[in-house]
Amino acid sequence: MKRNMGWEDLRLFLAVAKAGGLSGAAEKTGVSAATLGRRVSSLEKSLNVRLVEREARGYQLTAEGRDLLLHLEDMDQAARSIATWRESGRVRRRIRISAGGWTSRLLIDNIAGFWSPGSDWVPEFLTDLRNRDVARRQIDIGVRNGRPKQAWLAGQKVGHVEHAAYRARVVPSGGEPGWIGLVEEEAHFPTGLWLKENHGEEVDITVNNATLALSLVRKGYARMLLPTFVGDAYPDLLRITDPVESLTTERWLVMHQDERHEPAVRHAVSALAKMLKQNPLLSPGP
Template structure:
């Protein structure tokens, strides 16, 4: 029979889930493995489903466990906010910014323009190739390539992003043979990866499942690759070999929830992000002089 969930049990669950087993969690919780095991079992009874698959190699989350992990992390964030409020840090909160890998990396490299230790909020980067659900508060702000269509979301156009073909500086290895470096996994669904597959799929010699490894392969001469111009033109190891690809040009929208956009911390971060992108607009549009 299901019963009310206990926050102390949820905290134990978070440690076991994040560390992958009871032994590792003994160090962070100060509890014995036996006690942790009993607490996890009690939580499973309260939920009414198994949360872990237990084996000699550790504890692996079940689908129900994965679902609870996401919800427990929301509770954890709320409890942290309450603790800060109790301690008098009334302005403290965590502003979550979602974006793709390249945009997240760009913002991170200019963090001083977006956040400082004087701010009474923190930043959390939610990096994903797919859209993060702002409507369900999985992020406070999102930088997206399309205008939001959901009625509960607000958006403002903050720029445009160009894409082009790049090679490494040395025309060796795959580049000399006219090969391309493709993308697999989640990244294969983004527009530039689909374009490359459609136009040069028969010449893809290597693939990577994350943006950073693809860039390293291209820079090392493994083949040609498609990158946003703000990425390729900023990397001294890469050279743009053609004009931006017209059909890959996208808009850049800053998206927030209608209710959250008036929160002072969210508004401040949003304004700073918009200013940062505006300041580097020519780089994003591929308009800077080519090397």
């Protein structure tokens, strides 16, 4: 017997056995009678037993065929139960979405714009300093700042991201606040390098994650470079520069070529793209 016997041959034999012949099974399964005959013969060779007697009026099961049919009916019932369970909506694909800190927050704040509990997929948001690998299937969708270069990746452009400097509209007495600088890994990001080059001597407070700085800026203790979809969302913040042209990047949704047409991934990409193309802002909250 072959070690890896396929369920498809067994399923087609079950259809032939129940129909009593090839024509009835062909009508039921949509598989041609000739193909069904070949699959039954292949299964017999795999099992090394004769399963049917081929007669002019149809197929008659041998004793071995009847024994196999009993087992297959149990398997068929289990398969039907699994299908019913899946169709009930309890099984939905979890789509892993990777993005930077600000963009992840943007997605979460605007989740109603691209997902609902009735969707055929559920989101898993991943944010850290690593560029998680779509090619290795570590994630399903990556929000990235450029077109994917690898042939096995697909991408859809959904807009661009601008950065500008902000401060609080009301600042504590004592003069213009200093700047917030970035340290550790984010110091080497384009935003960190721009801050160091243009305002390095004016930095008072440093953080290793730009998202930590927002409350300090809003309280008037510092100025900070922020994505405009963040800074423009807060009425208590004032944009004090034009967008920095050298820091403007494209925004792309990136996915694996082999996965892009999978229904849940396709639905997620379509919904995310529609929302992001509207240039949403963060939800400012309290």
